[in-house]
Amino acid sequence: MTEDHIDGNAAGGALSDVFAVDLTAATGQCSSCAQSLALAEALLYTQAPGLIARCPGCEEVVFRLVRGPGRAWLDMRGMTCVQFELADS
Amino acid sequence: MARAKILGRLTWRVATVAAVRDETSSARTIVLDVPDWPGHLPGQHVDVRLTAPDGYSTQRSYSIASAPEGNRLELTVDVLPDGEVSPYLARVLSVGDPLEIRGPIGGWFVWDPEKPEPVQLIGGGSGVVPLMAMIRARETVGAQTPFRLLYSARGPETIFYRDELRRSSENGSGLSVTYAYTREVPQGWERPPGRVDASLLTQITWAPEQEPISFVCGPTGFVETVADLLVSAGHDPARIRTERFGPSGGGS
Known part of the structure; x- marks a missing residue:
């Protein structure tokens, strides 16, 4: 494992552009190795044109978020069954 | 798990530098006055965005150093020699300057004062x-x-x-x-x-x-x-x- 990653926690700001709840404390399952993880625990790579988060267990990609002028691309197929606290409405 | 804070989508807001304080020869604490700051949990961070006159913009995450206290917020920034953002924050930014921030961010790396465990x-x-x-x-x-x-x-x-x-x-x-x-x-x-x-x-x-x-x-x-x-x-x-x-x- 290299040292050029940080924690998924650092993606909180970018994710807050998209989601109305804090997703860093959300938990889910890696669709590749089935490990349960909080988004904050993912290995986050920021050197690419976007944010790439990988599973701390198997290092497969769990989500990708890319921003372009006036738009965003979000791919979360690597993380299933995302669970987060949500106040009853 | 710390309680998730429902904030709605975060937006960038303009803080004003209220004070600066040297911590070491390369690090400085920046005290920010943030109108309508919603408060934060200990351990959360903010994103800081700098924009050059030509429109080039870059952002970094910085941990909040201060306990929740009204509209005040403190960041401590250490200069990285090849850094793009930290030298400006730790050496150039002065009292009265505006600074764009977004936060508070993060619900994972936070301590809940109501939890009794060591x-x-x-x-x-x-x-x-x-x-x-x-x-x-x-x-x-x-x-x-x-x-x-x-x-x-x-x-x-x-x-x-x-x-x-x-x-x-x-x-x-x-x-x-x-x-x-x-x-x-x-x-x-x-x-x-x-x-x-x-x-x-x-x-x-x-x-x-x-x-x-x-x-x-x-x-x-x-x-x-x-x-x-x-x-x-x-x-x-x-x-x-x-x-x-x-x-x-x-x-x-």
């Missing part, structure tokens, strides 16, 4: 910043939660918040502070310079049986090493929260 804080270099927010929040709310801080730094001259840490650890409230120096030690220091290792961790951290929650923050290599040592020592990985800064320090 807290182990382990920081490497500027990784102490969010841990300081937890120490300050503990003091602000008058919590008696047992706290231990292990603070690893290159040498005594690179320690942030030294006087405040001394006061807080000597007031009998149950905070203990241990310094571990990696390159340079004060005269007569009992331990030669070196990285945090298994024996030091065993000596000064809570035993796994006491079921502490551990917060580990610092450069990526430091965090990986410490987290692995804690797990080897028998700590439950689910009770270890980490925040990595990257190869060499906080943000850039």
